[in-house]
Amino acid sequence: MDEQLFFKKLNSLCTSKEIFDFLSSLEVMSDTMASGALQRISEVEVDDNGLKNPEEVLENEVFRALCFQFEFESSKVSNTGLLNALQALIKLRIDPQSTLMASLLSEGEERLAKGQLTVKNLCALGESLLELESPSCATLEQIVNNMQEEGIEKWSPREMAVVYKMLQVTVRGGEQYQDLLNRLNSVTLNIVSQLSPKFTSIILNSLVVLHQTQAVPLVTALCKHSVKHIPYFKGDELVNVLEAFLYFGHREEIFTEALETHVPKSIFSMHPPTVSKVMQYCCRKMILSKPIFDAVAESFISDADRFTTEQIAGCIIPFGTLNYLPPSASSLFRKLEIVLRTRFSHFQPHTLLSLLHSCVLIQRYPVNFLPKIFSPYFLQQLQAQPPGLDRIVTSQLTQLFLTVTLECPFYEGPKLLPKYQVKAFLTSRSSLDVHLLKRVKTGLLYLLKKRIYFASEVSTPYFYTVDIEIKLDEEGFVLPAAQCEEVHRRIALCVDGQNRFCVNSRNLLGEEAIKQRHLQLLGYEVVQIPFFEVESLQNCRKMAEYLHKKIFPHTYGLGC
Numbered sequence: 001m002d003e004q005l006f007f008k009k010l011n012s013l014c015t016s017k018e019i020f021d022f023l024s025s026l027e028v029m030s031d032t033m034a035s036g037a038l039q040r041i042s043e044v045e046v047d048d049n050g051l052k053n054p055e056e057v058l059e060n061e062v063f064r065a066l067c068f069q070f071e072f073e074s075s076k077v078s079n080t081g082l083l084n085a086l087q088a089l090i091k092l093r094i095d096p097q098s099t100l101m102a103s104l105l106s107e108g109e110e111r112l113a114k115g116q117l118t119v120k121n122l123c124a125l126g127e128s129l130l131e132l133e134s135p136s137c138a139t140l141e142q143i144v145n146n147m148q149e150e151g152i153e154k155w156s157p158r159e160m161a162v163v164y165k166m167l168q169v170t171v172r173g174g175e176q177y178q179d180l181l182n183r184l185n186s187v188t189l190n191i192v193s194q195l196s197p198k199f200t201s202i203i204l205n206s207l208v209v210l211h212q213t214q215a216v217p218l219v220t221a222l223c224k225h226s227v228k229h230i231p232y233f234k235g236d237e238l239v240n241v242l243e244a245f246l247y248f249g250h251r252e253e254i255f256t257e258a259l260e261t262h263v264p265k266s267i268f269s270m271h272p273p274t275v276s277k278v279m280q281y282c283c284r285k286m287i288l289s290k291p292i293f294d295a296v297a298e299s300f301i302s303d304a305d306r307f308t309t310e311q312i313a314g315c316i317i318p319f320g321t322l323n324y325l326p327p328s329a330s331s332l333f334r335k336l337e338i339v340l341r342t343r344f345s346h347f348q349p350h351t352l353l354s355l356l357h358s359c360v361l362i363q364r365y366p367v368n369f370l371p372k373i374f375s376p377y378f379l380q381q382l383q384a385q386p387p388g389l390d391r392i393v394t395s396q397l398t399q400l401f402l403t404v405t406l407e408c409p410f411y412e413g414p415k416l417l418p419k420y421q422v423k424a425f426l427t428s429r430s431s432l433d434v435h436l437l438k439r440v441k442t443g444l445l446y447l448l449k450k451r452i453y454f455a456s457e458v459s460t461p462y463f464y465t466v467d468i469e470i471k472l473d474e475e476g477f478v479l480p481a482a483q484c485e486e487v488h489r490r491i492a493l494c495v496d497g498q499n500r501f502c503v504n505s506r507n508l509l510g511e512e513a514i515k516q517r518h519l520q521l522l523g524y525e526v527v528q529i530p531f532f533e534v535e536s537l538q539n540c541r542k543m544a545e546y547l548h549k550k551i552f553p554h555t556y557g558l559g560c
Contacts, residue, residue: 001026006033010040016053019044020062031073031081034066038088046091057092071100074107079117082107083124090131109139112146119150123159126166140166148180152187160188161199164206171210185215192221197229201237204244213248223250230258231266235274242281251503256287264295272307275299276314283318286509288502290326293319297326301335309347312339313355320358322502323510333364340369349381350393357396360403361510363517370404371413373397379420394422398463399514406521425463425515432457432467433497433531440468440495440529443543448478455481462522464515468493470551491551492524497531506532527551 006029013019019041023029029037041063045052057063070077070085077085086104094101108125111117117125126143129135144166147159155163163184171177188203195203204222207215226233226241233241245255263270263278270278275296282289296315300307307315316336319325326332336359340347347355356366356373372378374397383389401416437456444454458466471479474488500512508516516526527550537543548555 001029001033003030003033007036010036013040014044016041016045016057016060020060023062023066031069031077032084034069035077035081035084035088038066038085038092042088042091046093051093067094067100071103074103079111079121082111083121083128086128087124087131090128096132112139112142115146117146119147119155119159122147123162126162130162130165130169135169137170141170144170144177144180152183155187157191157195157199160184160191161195161202164203164210168206168209181210181212185212185218189218189221192218192225195222195225197232197234197237200226200229201233201240205240208240208244208247216248219244219248219250223248223252223255227252227255227258230255230262235271238274239277242277246281246284251285256285256289260289260291263292267295267299268302270299272311276307276311279315279318283321286322286503288322288324288505288507290324293322293324294326294328297328297332301328301331304335304339309343310351312336313347313351317354317358320361320364320510323362323508323513325362329364333359337366337368340366344369344372349378349385350387353382353393353396353400357400358510360400360407361514363407365404365408367404367408367411367413370400370411373400374414374416389420391422391426394420395426398422399425402463402518403514406518422463424459424465431499433495433499436497436529436531436534437467437495439534439540439543440493440547442540443537443547444468446540446544447547452480452482453478460522462518464519466492466519466524467495476555490524492519492526493529493551494519494526495529501530506530 006026009022010019013022019037023037041057045057051057067089070082070089074082082104086101086108089101089104090096096105108128112122112125122143126140129140129143144163147155147163167177167181185207192200200222204219204226206212207219207222212219223241223245230238244250245252259278259281267275278292279296281287282292297319300312300315304312319332344352353373356369359366379389379397382393387393397416398421401421404411441454441456445451448454454468454470456468458469460466469481470491470493471481471483471487472489472491473479473486476489479487494512494516496508496512500509501507502509516528520526529547529550534543534546537546
């Protein structure tokens with residue numbers, strides 16, 4: 001039968017039974033046709049869960065005859081037939097240790113050693129080896145070396161992607177392939193627009209694994225190119241792209257906009273690892289995307305059981321970090337409480353602590369679980385596992401305890417012992433904007449005339465540091481900052497620069513929101529000085545007038 005007609009007919013068949021019946025009607029097949037038949041069988045019979053009907057396929061006489069031909073006549077078949085058959089049998093999960101697979105692999109390696117394989121053949125052999133659990137690094141290195149002999153400029157996008165994947169396995173910390181990588185990165189930059197979603201994802205993932213931090217032009221081009229592929233990425237491919245954005249610190253506004261369009265429409269068909277990675281991306285980039293967060297909340301409410309404990313934490317923690325309650329908040333946290341009740345012991349200690357800590361940032365109080373968190377047994381578990389009871393962990397514990405003390409007076413469970421409490425909270429993300437603080441201090445000096453009337457970066461007995469503190473007596477007069485007697489009111493100025501807000505937003509981050517809430521509960525009058533209210537003030541008199549209205553709204557204006 002003519003090969004062209006054969007493949008046209010073969011590709012129209014949709015079940016292994018139809019394929020086997022068709023093959024039985026033929027008297028003679030070339031090795032290319034036979035390997036094509038194996039490939040079509042693998043396409044129709046293999047899904048994400050493996051082989052659909054193993055017995056019907058593997059025990060079929062026609063299938064066994066095809067395998068027999070390749071096992072005992074491997075030296076006679078063409079390169080294309082050999083390598084296509086190898087790829088199909090790997091996809092069909094045929095045991096790599098079987099004599100059939102050993103015969104095909106051995107023949108492929110022999111032809112590799114003799115230099116008989118074209119670039120296309122080398123690429124196919126490399127792909128097959130990468131699918132095996134423990135591919136031979138020596139063989140992959142030989143494939144890469146042989147491919148280098150052909151000009152990189154002539155490689156197809158698929159060949160580029162396969163070489164990147166092979167280098168992920170063969171490069172072991174040294175720089176023996178960095179020259180090749182530099183050339184590969186340079187050539188790939190010119191064909192970015194031709195890359196499919198799959199190849200875009202593979203190459204970005206390889207650049208991460210191979211630490212190609214110097215390949216900025218290529219990374220930037222790939223990240224921009226990935227925007228148009230967002231609706232078409234498979235779950236693991238989108239995960240690779242998001243990891244690359246995080247690793248290289250790249251931010252692309254149109255990428256986030258594309259995610260905002262795609263995620264709400266696809267959320268119920270997205271796999272949990274992908275959903276969790278999308279939330280991690282938003283959290284790390286401090287992007288409060290309400291469409292994404294609302295969709296993820298709905299997905300969690302409808303089917304929380306499909307998420308692992310790590311994925312649950314990955315989905316929920318960003319709500320606290322970015323200080324956002326979705327419209328479905330009551331259902332979301334009710335579902336979370338049910339999950340915690342049934343799967344509490346399944347959570348890793350540090351994951352559980354971070355999850356519960358994120359809840360209190362947005363005034364969702366896990367009081368039913370705090371007795372277990374403050375128990376000696378749980379604290380020992382935290383200490384026994386990396387990173388142990390480091391400063392971040394003890395800050396989380398202390399803030400949980402302070403929250404329950406200030407905001408849940410009805411809580412009567414165990415307390416957090418002083419030895420587990422920090423003296424001051426870490427403020428990593430919401431570090432002080434020094435330039436903005438300087439402008440505010442200059443304005444205060446203009447307003448209050450003397451520097452002694454306010455103090456900056458004041459440590460309190462309550463773990464928080466106040467950006468600027470002003471003390472007033474009973475009649476409302478400003479006292480020297482060093483004075484401790486006759487203090488009737490304390491004003492805490494929160495000088496909130498851009499890094500205390502979500503990106504392109506006026507939404508305070510969770511750790512700053514809880515700080516301001518707690519300072520109020522501790523007796524301070526909190527006055528927020530957000531960057532967006534003062535960035536247009538052009539001189540210190542304007543700043544002083546603004547501060548006067550904010551701090552002393554019921555007194556007359558500046559008398560100067």
